[in-house]
Amino acid sequence: MGWGKSLPVPSIQEIVRNDSNSVPERFIQEENDRPKLVSENLPDDSLEIPVIDFSLLANEDENERRKLDLACKEWGFFQITNHGIEKEVLLQMKTAVAAFFELPIEEKMKYAMAANDIQGFGQSEALDKYSTEIQKVAAEIYANLSVLMGLERDGLIKLQGELKQGIRMNYYPTCSRPDLVLGISPHSDGGALTLLLQDDEITGLQIKHKESWVNVKPIPDALVVNIADALEILSNGVYKSIEHRAITNEKKERISIAAFVLPDEQREIGPLETMVDELHRPRMYRKIKYIDYIMQFLAKKLQGKAHTDIVKLEIK
Template sequence: MKEEGVLGWGKSLPVPSVQEMVRNDSEFVPERYVQDHKNRPLDSPTFFCSDSSDIPVIDLSLLISGDEDELNKLDLACKEWGFFQIINHGVEVKVLNGMKAVVAAFFDLSLEEKKKYAMPENDLQGYGQAYVVSEQQKLDWGDLIFLMTRPIEDRNMKYWPTAVPGFKEAVEEYSTELQKVTEEIMANLSALMGMDRNGLERLHAVMKQSMRMNYYPPCSRPDLVLGVSPHSDGGSITILLQDDEISGLQIKYKEGWLPIKPIPNALVVNVGDVIEAWSNGMYRSIEHRAVTNADKARMSVATFVLPDAGIDIGPVESMVKDRPRMYKDIKYLDYIKHFLERKMDGKAHTSFLLLESDS
């Protein structure tokens, strides 16, 4: 387990709980949460899903059986969209529901109880909000608890809520199942990137896993706020367990925002900045955001797959044979620190990876 007093990769300023704010006054939206006009959900173009613009759906059981068409579909999904949903992924419904249940139970606790797991000043693990780097920036309409889940020695159990019966067991079971899903996706991406099936796993050195459990309360003015500001993810891939009933995730698509319609019991996968660098830009991480609604709270669990801090995330050899090299070699620790010390701002942070950039 992680030692006490060890500095994390970043920190976030403490801010009030949005959930508690809504409990106390469900109509009031403080100015600090009101987004600038260009970022408001109704002031930025939104595409409504049609059959032609839904993100790809990948059948993981077909990938596992070596289906060439499904592998090509994965390639296209990562090149054209950066997002896809997976079905027949092998994670039992009771495991998915068990995970959702303990997240709901945590956010049902009193504020006093949740604060026992609050983020400290020097780490991002725990309960609070992420990416709050100044007292002036606009805030997201949501609360979260963030945990390192793999490898086991990276866990800091003081942030794992003991007040929720079965929390540790549910997270552990879900984490183990997602590790299997991750390995299968990585093996297929390795093949598409011209490596053997273990190529990406080796590049990670240690395949780390963290979870961000999100709670987005209803908002009386969902047209003014965002649950999560636009950003791309700083890991290699992200696997999202989202609410089956309530749509909130949107991805950047043709200069507008495309809602991702939930498929019951599916998982949403997206390419992160690390795969973008390793693939020399063949697969790009995509901006995404979460919107709120006026009627119902929404919860989700984002599982981030991360490489070891000491490895390089420049393009792999097979990705520079037929493409000019566009990304520099950089230690992942240097990149993730750069990523975490900034507020969420689309893909602005990924310029740090590009060869022509020294910022």
């Protein structure tokens, strides 16, 4: 896409295949950043992110839409059930991803991304059906958010142009010292929405809620949805793009499939007039062309919410 490239690093999967007991020094986190795995410091498992019934949302149920509004304001994350994507489509996607990562590294390298792109492997699996279904779900969520933000149902899509989608397939191998490392560092996403298909059996995703890390417990066949930076900016900070991270597991590898819904790169993003109240909620972000935002986003290391500082205005 020409948005920027990532710093090349060795394949974690290959490191684990060759030596499953050692953890390279470069991946060991600073003391304060390590996941708390001892019993007294576990994330508060009494907290669970909201669950939205997508079938009710699609039928314009007002109660469910209010639940969506609260989820986006207070959590920035929610799970959706009854989304209409057939179980077979979800299973085929997971199976294809697992099979790809089982290939020898020499075979996977045939599908490596270009040298000037983000490190990883090209999307050679059969993604058409899955990405088509995800796009339908994303469009319906967008329509409901548009109404909540004072627009017509197609308002956000009109403002952002044709929605683009990128899919990232993540593989987290087993780790002998999950107390020392993270699968992915704390960050918020740079798009508009992210829809994540989790492993049904392993809890690996954690989100930051009121300064504590909360486990996102898998619900079989559900999708995890989170507000990303562009929607936080468009909502003038009413809807939250939240820090999240992945932890590793000592006994079992984990996969996840993230679909990033992105604005048209040439469109401008900034607070909607319907979300600005100069007396009670003044404008918090400047306008910026999305391509400029995402290129600056990719130029920085994953570091919490530092990316939205790029466009934050100083409120006096």
